[in-house]
Each structure stands twice: as C-alpha cells, then as structure tokens.
Amino acid sequence: MRRLKDAVVGGACVIIELVVRRFRCVSVTCPVKTFAEQVPGLTRPHARFTDALQQLLASIGMELAGRAGVRLAASLGLQVGRDTLLRRVRALPEQPIGHVRVLGVDDFATRKGHRYGTIMVDLETRRVVDMIDGRDGDSLAAWLREHSLPEVICRDRAGGYADGARQGAPDAVQVADRFHLWQNLGQAVEKDVATVRHDLAAALAAAAAATCTAEPPPVMHHRELKVVTRLRRHHAAVHELLKQGLSKAAIGRELGLHPATVRKLANAAEVDTVIAMSQNRASILDGYHEHLHRRWNEGIRNAAQLTREITTFGYSGTEQQVQRYLRRFRTGAGQIAIPAPRPPSGRDITRWIMSNPDNLSSDDAGQLRTLRKRSRALNRLARHVQDFALMMTQLHGHQLDAWISAAEKDSFTALASFARNLRRDLNAVRNGLTLPHSSGPVEGHVNRVKMLKRQMFGRAKLDLLRKRTLRSA
Template identity: 60%
Template sequence: MLLELFPYLSALLIEEVERRPDKVVLRARVRSTTGVCRCGRSSSRVHGGYVRKLRDAAVGGVGVVIELHIRRFRCENPACAAVTFAEQIAGLTTPHGRYTPLLRGLLTQIGLAMAGRAGARLAAAVGITVGRDTLLRMVRALPEPEIGEVEVLGVDDFAFRKGRHYGTVLIDMATHRPLHLYDGREGKDLAAWLQGHPEVKVICRDRSSGYGEGARVGAPQAQQAADRYHVWANLGQAVEKTVNAHRSRLAEPLAAAEDGPGHSEAEPEVVQPSKELKIVTWLWEQHAAAHELWAQGMSKAAIGRKLGLHQATVRKLVNARSAGDVVAKSLQRAHVVDPYVSYLHQRWNEGIRNAAQLHREIQQLGYPGGELAVQRHLRRYRTGRGHAPAVGPKPPSVREVTSWIMTHPRTPQ
C-alpha cells in the first residue's frame, strides 16, 4: 500500500510508520546489501551508519519525514581518493540534501510562481513548513535557461526605486520571456548584449536616446520600432502637450462675459496677486539656465549636477519649447483647496476675512486639508481689502480634454 502512494521509495524497506499530530514519520533502510562509490566501484564493507532525515511532500495536508538509516561503506578501489562513502538512493537522496526531489521540485515551482512570503504562506496551507529565504534560494539555484535565437527583442526600463534607480529588462517578444536584466539604462550595456546575438532583426523600444544608440552600435542590421504601448503613450503625451499649449483659451468666454454689456461698473475691482508666485519665478529662471547650458553642449546629466536638479526635471525643462509651457503645466495641477474656492470667495466677499474661521467652515463641507493652505490661497486678496473674483464654471483640465480626444467615441465615459 505504501509503495503505491510512494513509488519512489521502492528501494527502501519501510520498518515503521508513526503518525504524529504535525507530521507522519517513515522509518526505513535500504534493501540493497551493497553501495556504489562515486568512482563506480561497489562495496559491501560497512564502515558505520547514521540516521538521515528527509522531508517529503505532504500527504493529506500533513508533512512527511523519512528517517532513513544510511550506511557508510569502505571503498575497495585503491585508486579512489575516497576512503569511505555514504550510500545514495537514486531518485531519493542527493549529497547534503534535506528534501526529496519531489518536495524540492514542488517548492521550486511555488517559489517561481509566488516568490518568498506568498510562497511560504501557500506552502503552509498545504502542510509544508518552509521559509521565504529557502524558496528564494531554490529559485536562484535553477540553471539559466537557454536563450536560443531571438529575432524580435523588446527593451524597456523598470524602477528599482522610482525616480532614483533604474534597470533594463530584455524580452523575447515572440515568447514574452525575460532574457536578461542589467543595472542602469546605458546604451553600451545593450550594445554589448546585442553583439552576442547577431540574429536580432527587430528591436522594440521606447524613445530613450541611450537605447537607440545602443541598438545602432550593437545591432546595425536590426530595425528599430516602438511597441503598441509606447506608440500609444507617445501619442497621449503629444496630445496632452498640444492641449496644454492651448488651455489658456478655455478661460476666454468667462473673461468676455465679465467684460460684456451686463458687467456693472459699480462692482468692486478684482484684486490681482501682489506678486508672481515663487514657483513661477523659479521655473522661468531654471528654464533659462537649463537652455543656456544645453546650448553650450552640456549633457542633461551634467546640467542636473550643475543646477542641483533631478534628471527628470532637467529633461522637462530642456524639452519644453518655452518656459510658458512648463509654467502652465505646473499651475494647472489640482490643489486641495480647489473644490472649495467658490465658497471661500463668496464668504470673503461677504466680509468674512478670518482664515481660521473659513477653514472651520469648509471642514464641515468635507475639506481634508489644513489651515495653512487656506491662508495661502486668500493671501493674494488681502492687499487693498479687495473682493475675490467670482468663480464661474471651471474649465476642463488638460487631462480631461486629452481623455476626450484619446477615447473612442463608442467607449462609455
């Protein structure tokens, strides 16, 4: 009966089966009277023995442990470097192994599918206790699969730490199987890999200039293309950039209505901010400095080091046609106070100028922010004790207009 459940134990003689609350223990010994040394010579001279414990796959949700009596034989081959050797059972034991091949294969598949923590939880649910580090070691111990010939290669980056540390992944686009990972996004690393794979005919990549240069150097015979994701992403960025450049026109009808025949001259003058916002001034200055250094031939990385800016910020400043594009995109971002501006302006024009009181009032309406944000918004209207502008219908944001253009007409909004 046991051999039907455990056919890989046919070389053993099961002497005892013990059922414990947390596991089943099988005590066994080898049927054969001889052992085979690694030199290939068999021996029947027993030098000693010990008990070896092997963990096996769970049965009925309970773990199985095989307590195997192992004999140590003396090798009778004078040319063999081993004086004694421990017997090994084919298909069951490996030198220094604590798991049967069946259990090791099962845990390896769990590690591949679920990784460390999740894999350990799944293994515990089926009666196998294993640590997350053990699962990861089993996955790392797997031999690297053969890459073979790759005709269509996908190249993209991924973030170890977003905004700071990136790596590159290479994908076989025919099988969608990862082929290689390397640290950084440098073109020279891609070129080095491509030089070892001259069979590559097509390279799918994003718009990174580093990847483009690496592809030209490493695989001049390959055609470079953008995959569907990057084509759609690039189109979306172009549409958003175009909408952002014309967004100021969305406010013209409101301004015209205020200046029209129905506009009363007795209304108080709208007080404009006393000075330009700091972020606007900073963007103008940094845009001018970045473009001046770029015109001198400095790289974006060098500009970032000189100005103390992140590489993404330098890229945004250099790629912008004018400082106005950067300023408009920065100012159109939603603020936590925006949904309550109409109420704040109404109360301000009614004579309530205490920011703390106004903060308490909009808190009752669901405002999640702090009082400082309210003070900053109202600070621009304190000069001259003027009225806050009336808030009309808010024009759609750049993202909303972009979504209207990019969405298929038949897709429900």
C-alpha cells in the same frame, strides 16, 4: 545503516533509516577507494538534503526569498539559512532560450533610481526569455552577441537600447514602440494645453462678461503672488544674460537655478507663458471660487464659516486651504470681482484630447466640443493629436514626415519639440507606425515583475527575481 533526517510530519521528527551497500574499488590508483550505494530519487553523493526536500526549499525560496523563507521553513521543522534558500533557487535549471525572431526589450527597476535591469520577451510567444542587469546599450549588445540574432527588435525610444541593438544586431529591424510614442505625445500635449488654457480662461471671462447685464463690483487690486513675482524676475534675468552671450549652464550657476528651470525660462519668449503653466494647475477650490467671492463681497470674511458653507456643496478640503486663498484679499477693504467660469483642468483637457472619442462620456465629449469652439489653438492641437492617432492605429507610417512638418510649423512649443525628437529616431518610429509589432506584452511582464518584487523580502537580488519571472512566465 545510514540515518537521514528528512522533515517534521504531524509535529513528530521523521527519521529515515536506510540499509545501503558500500562498494570498494579494486584499483589501487583510485583516489576514492569506496562508494556508497545511492537510492534513486532519495539520495545523491555529498547531498545534505533529499531530492524532495531540495525541491521544497527551492519552492520556498522562489516565493519568499531569504528571511521570510527561513521563518516559514523553521515552522515546518527545516533548519536552513537564507543563503541556503538563495542557493537552491540559483541551482534551478535554466530554460533554453531558443531562436527569437521578434524580440521586445524594456527596462525595470530593482531599486528605483539606483539599480535597473532589462527584460527580454519573445513577442510571438509572449514569453520572457531572459533578464539581465543594467539598462545600457553595452549590456544589450553583449546579450545579443551571445544568442541567435533576432530579425526585429521592438524597444522604447531610449538612446541606449537603440545603440545596443545597432551594435549587437546590426541587421535587425528596430521598431519604436507605439505605447511609448503615445505616452510622449501626451506629455507634450499636456504642456501645450497649459498655455492654451490661459487664453481659454480669458475667452470664457469675456463671454461671461458679454452675457452679464448686472454692473460688476469694483475690482480690488491685490498683491501679486510671490511665485509670480519670482518668475518675472528670473525670466528677465535669464534673457538679459542670454543677450550677453552666456550659456544656459553658466546662467544656472550665476543665478543659482536648476538647469531645467533655466531651459524653461530661456525657451519662453514671454513670461506670461511660464506663469500660465505654473498657475493654471488644478486646485481643490476649483468650482467654489464664485461662492467665496460673492460671500466676501457680502461682508462674510470668516474662513471657518465660508468653509462650512462650501462643504455643503461638496468641498472636501480643509479650512487652512480656504484661509490661504483668502489671505491675498485681506490687504484691502474693497470688493473683489466674481471670477468667470474656470475652464477644466489641464489634465482633464489632455485626457479628453488623448482619448478615443467613442470612449468619452457624453458630458466630456460635449465639454471638449465647446472648448474647441472657444479656442482655435486648442482645436488645432486636437487635430494634430487626431492625425497622429489615425496614423498610429491604421499603421500609416508613410504619413509621418508630413505630420512632423505640420507640427513643427505650428505655434505649439512642446509639440514641435516632440516632432523634432522623432527625426532623431525616424526609421524606428516609422517602423513602429507601419509594422504590427508592439511592446504591449513587454509592459505586461514589467508590471508582473513589479508585483513579484513587492512580494520579495530579505536579500532578494536580480538573479532571484529573474528566476521567479522566467519560471512564472
């Protein structure tokens, strides 16, 4: 007779008593000698758990991983450790990958900034086929060599995936994903909008002055902000060292500046461009400057009272923010000029330019039309974006070379840099703007991986995340 402790049912411990036969081997050379009879579906040699219990532990491990799974198992009367749960998950059978004709690859973070993985998706069936550790080209190339080679590889514009696809599947057609192309274009447009917005603010101020019949109050010259003074000093120092023949890395060491800051200052011919990019950021006081300036000129200098007044208009900030803004005006006793209407934030302008015109509200579309009439530069920038959008949505990849040339010849620094970078991966970008393949399903699975990762506790590692993703895809 053999006793098996299976589980707790209704608060009572259930003991299964089995009567099994034991067989003896007649061969004198057999090292085992005896064999116990097994009950199909219930027992197996050397097993400490029944098949049903193993499936239950695997399900608990899949959903809760280590420590949290142990706590749930204990409440069910199952005394197991977290390593046992992880082993049950790792022992689950792998699903066959099969032949993938169109493969989509992208990276995800298991620990942001430290550890990354790569997810592979069959873009024809939209099913996750595998997940591997690392996001470098060697990992992708090794995976491709071990499996049937795809005909098309859809990827982002990272150089590692491009090299890995070239090494592992040299005959595959590489396609740059349109989502990442549009995302990179939006980042370039936002940088150029910051510069254009500086000129747009001047145009709006001139228009407001032309329509104003009242005599403006005398302008009080207040001290320049410290950040502006520091930018002017650093810009002059960087360009002086560039004239002496120093490299950007050497300039960064000499001035104690970050390499990205040195590049930004070195690429800007005029310091006003850098100041505009750093100062034309959205502020919680946008929309209330005119009231603050007018009340200041009327003699109301108390920040608490001014905060209460603008709160009735919808201001949701604090009194300290109003105090910091008014501090620059307290060095003199004169009046300050009432500011002209501020243009919309750079992020709003970028969103309007990058959105489908049919999806914009009537107010947003009207403001964008007004801004494009006020600024020729903004109108040209919007036309470049429209041309790229038409090329991307209508799959007119043959127009890519002409678009790149037009962007490089224009005066937009960030847009020209984006266009030059497209030449480094020209074939894949052209394929992305010509072929119908896209990494949309891959991005969807990456978001699902992020949600699964947030649900995991304890010693959850990449292999556990991989099992969960593959079985839930």
